[in-house]
Every structure is written in C-alpha cells, then in structure tokens.
Amino acid sequence: MINPLCPICGKPLTTEKPAWECENNHSFDVARQGYVNLLPVTQKHSLHPGDTAAMVTARRDFLNAGYYAPIAQKLCELIAAFAPLSESILDAGCGEGYYLSQLDAKERWGVDISKDAVRSSAAREKDARFLVATAAHLPFPDSAFDCVLSMFALTVAAEFARVLKDGGIFMQVLAGERHLSALKSIIYPTLLEKQKDLHPALDGFTLLHEETLAFGFILETQEMVQNLLYMTPHLWRISKEGADALAKVSRLSDRAEVVFNVYGRQKR
Numbered sequence: 001m002i003n004p005l006c007p008i009c010g011k012p013l014t015t016e017k018p019a020w021e022c023e024n025n026h027s028f029d030v031a032r033q034g035y036v037n038l039l040p041v042t043q044k045h046s047l048h049p050g051d052t053a054a055m056v057t058a059r060r061d062f063l064n065a066g067y068y069a070p071i072a073q074k075l076c077e078l079i080a081a082f083a084p085l086s087e088s089i090l091d092a093g094c095g096e097g098y099y100l101s102q103l104d105a106k107e108r109w110g111v112d113i114s115k116d117a118v119r120s121s122a123a124r125e126k127d128a129r130f131l132v133a134t135a136a137h138l139p140f141p142d143s144a145f146d147c148v149l150s151m152f153a154l155t156v157a158a159e160f161a162r163v164l165k166d167g168g169i170f171m172q173v174l175a176g177e178r179h180l181s182a183l184k185s186i187i188y189p190t191l192l193e194k195q196k197d198l199h200p201a202l203d204g205f206t207l208l209h210e211e212t213l214a215f216g217f218i219l220e221t222q223e224m225v226q227n228l229l230y231m232t233p234h235l236w237r238i239s240k241e242g243a244d245a246l247a248k249v250s251r252l253s254d255r256a257e258v259v260f261n262v263y264g265r266q267k268r
C-alpha cells in the first residue's frame, strides 16, 4: 500500500476516516465523495486552481460520449506492452477520471489541482483513490509507483522521476500539431502554428517509444462542439470573434492527433 505524505511536513499520513493525520497533527478531512484535499494554501496559486466546474462537466460529457475511446484503448495497449506488471498507477492531472477508470492495477491514484475535477473523478470511480494536489509537489514517497500518466496535462519530470520506481514508466500524452485542426480553423482564422517539441528529452528518463494516433470524429450538436472547446486550452485564448463563429457551428467533423511518449525511469 502506498502511504500518502503530509503536504505540509512530509510525514506519513494515517489514512482513516474522518480525517487523515500526520504525527504533527496536520489534519485533512475525507470528503463525502471519498477524496481528500491535500493542497495547502501555500501551493495554491489562485482561489480555484485548475479546471473549473464548467470545464469538468464539459469534459465528462464529451468523454462519456465515447469520442476519445481510441485514446483510452491505445493507452491500455501501451501500458500492457511497456508496463504489464504495474501494480500502482498515478494519473497526474487526472481531470474527471475517464482514463484512470479504464486501467487495471492493484492501486490506482489520481491527483488534480482542481477540486471540481477530483470530486467528479471520485464519483466516477469508487475503487481508485483521488487527491486534490499539485503535480509539482506530489504527496507520495520516493519510488512509490510503477507507472505515472500525464494525459493532456502538465509534465513535472523531476517530481515524476522521484515518485517512480527504477525502471518505472512515465506515459506522456500530448496534443499533436494538427490535433483538432477543424476547431482551430474556425476559432483562429489566421493561425500561426507554434512548433513545440513533441518528444521532449526529460532528465532521469529514457524515451522508449513514441507513437502518434490519429482518428476522425463528428460532433452533431452545438452543445458537443462547446464541450470540445471547454476541454481544450483554446478556451483561454479564444477571441470574441472566434467564440461567435463557433457558436454558429452545429456540426463539426474534426480529427484528433495525439502523441504518446513512453519514458522509462533510469536507474538511480
């Protein structure tokens, strides 16, 4: 069993209801839905960090409709190929738990900085454990996990390397250059593509495998089109004109292009 650590003093927490406690009497309530908020104010950079309730609901409705099922399937395949004996998996930036809920391991932990996301994850999946925490300071001991995932979320290589066992796997899933190009062409009519490094070198890791998955999908309602927008970082960047143009779209044929990078934790 992985024993989470107090985010304030780093000592192990007792994990019993109604509150988790460390030997220094720092105490964290277990919420009714079963998750625990381990994000101290000092690690919070805003009042409600991470995805908002509206974004979480949009992502849940979009993912539950199955449009990204090929991504979940590829994730399962790659874990079966590269980390078949994983007993412990951490999903860092787990959102509302769609991907973690489809994986199989003795211990599954999800962390997200958004309380709304974690609440939604805990409601979806009773057999996994969810924490409000930042991926920048994971409340877990060194060498705790066999596998860490970051699905369209941030990568904190040093922290992921710390909590992984030697030989453990870090699965990084990123949006490719042409991911959602139909959506982008509507909201940014004169888009200047920024080239980003899709296979970054990460300290402490060896890139074992890279693969790009592409597939088409069709959204048939304006509501689903808005759900898609709300799942993406474009929501933060969209202009008034872009939002107005998208509000008129009730059918969108688009294409997902998703990069899977499988990294192996080097020996310490």
Ligand SMILES: C[S@@+](CC[C@H](N)C(=O)[O-])C[C@H]1O[C@@H](n2cnc3c(N)ncnc32)[C@H](O)[C@@H]1O
Binding pocket: 049, 050, 051, 059, 092, 093, 094, 095, 096, 097, 098, 099, 111, 112, 113, 114, 117, 133, 134, 135, 136, 150, 151, 152, 153, 154, 231, 232
């Ligand atoms: C684009 S969403 C992806 C969610 C989920 N992995 C998925 O693919 O459905 C990114 C997630 O990262 C979370 N996040 C942002 N900053 C974070 C941090 N410092 N630590 C943990 N999670 C964070 C957000 O709240 C959001 O749920």
Ligand SMILES: [Zn+2]
Binding pocket: 006, 007, 008, 009, 010, 011, 022, 023, 024, 025, 026
């Ligand atoms: Zn403590």
